[in-house]
Amino acid sequence: MKKNKTEIRKNGANIIDLSYEKLGLDQLLIYCVKKIIERGEVCTFETLVYECFSLFPEKFSLAHYPEWPDSARVEKSWRRCRSDKGWLSGRAKEGLRITEAGAEIALATEKILFKKTVINKPIKKTMNRTREKAIISYIYDTKEFRKYLLSERYDISDRELRSFLGGTLETPKRILIHNYFRYYQAARRLGEQKVLSFLRLCKIRLKKMGGINGTAADKKNLSRN
Numbered sequence: 001m002k003k004n005k006t007e008i009r010k011n012g013a014n015i016i017d018l019s020y021e022k023l024g025l026d027q028l029l030i031y032c033v034k035k036i037i038e039r040g041e042v043c044t045f046e047t048l049v050y051e052c053f054s055l056f057p058e059k060f061s062l063a064h065y066p067e068w069p070d071s072a073r074v075e076k077s078w079r080r081c082r083s084d085k086g087w088l089s090g091r092a093k094e095g096l097r098i099t100e101a102g103a104e105i106a107l108a109t110e111k112i113l114f115k116k117t118v119i120n121k122p123i124k125k126t127m128n129r130t131r132e133k134a135i136i137s138y139i140y141d142t143k144e145f146r147k148y149l150l151s152e153r154y155d156i157s158d159r160e161l162r163s164f165l166g167g168t169l170e171t172p173k174r175i176l177i178h179n180y181f182r183y184y185q186a187a188r189r190l191g192e193q194k195v196l197s198f199l200r201l202c203k204i205r206l207k208k209m210g211g212i213n214g215t216a217a218d219k220k221n222l223s224r225n
Helices: 005-015 018-022 025-038 045-055 071-084 100-113 121-141 143-150 158-164 173-190 193-208 216-224
Strands: 088-091 095-098
Touching: 025 045, 025 071, 025 095, 025 100, 045 071, 071 088, 095 100, 100 121, 100 173, 121 143, 121 173, 121 193, 143 158, 143 193, 158 193, 173 193
Parallel strands: none
Antiparallel strands: 088 095
16 A cells, blocks of 8 residues: 555654754755665656655755645755765756765764664774775766776766766866775775776876866875876
8 A cells, every 4th residue: 555645754753863953954865865776766856855855844845835845955955965065976857876975975864863873893894895895886887887898998088977976067076086086995995907997097087177176185196096
């Protein structure tokens, strides 16, 4: 039997710490994206509005009509998460994807919502390795890396690189560089030579994209990779 919105909202209130009002919109939205994808659904805009309002009605409802979702609030939030923070990639119409950086935020948000804590280092080490494996799995699933595997002569374009690094044309270079380092570190630690080779190609393209506008540390690290 299909549940209605009221039932879902009540269920959400029962399992989620009601202190969610203290969390930011973007954190809550990323958690919702994670839940949608984990269910095997495509994260479209309509699905995301429904999920956000169902689980967090106090944050995603209209100010004067709390029984209705505020789709504009969801719209602004997912765009910030994609363009400004690099937590999402893709388009809401076709289906949003969560980046590795976004997955970390979603996991941290989930711990707050359900009051979960990591109490010892071995668990943290296992979590780090799980995240690294998730990054590599993401890379293998991208169309850019698959093109590279088909032909080592493949020259990634600026637009393709931005998509691969979880960004758009509006995403600041610092976010792209940050995600590049995450990919590189994961590939190096797991000994993924094919991925490292592809990332060297990406590094060349990053340098051609008008220079590196990050910090001095970013420039130094990029030159060493």
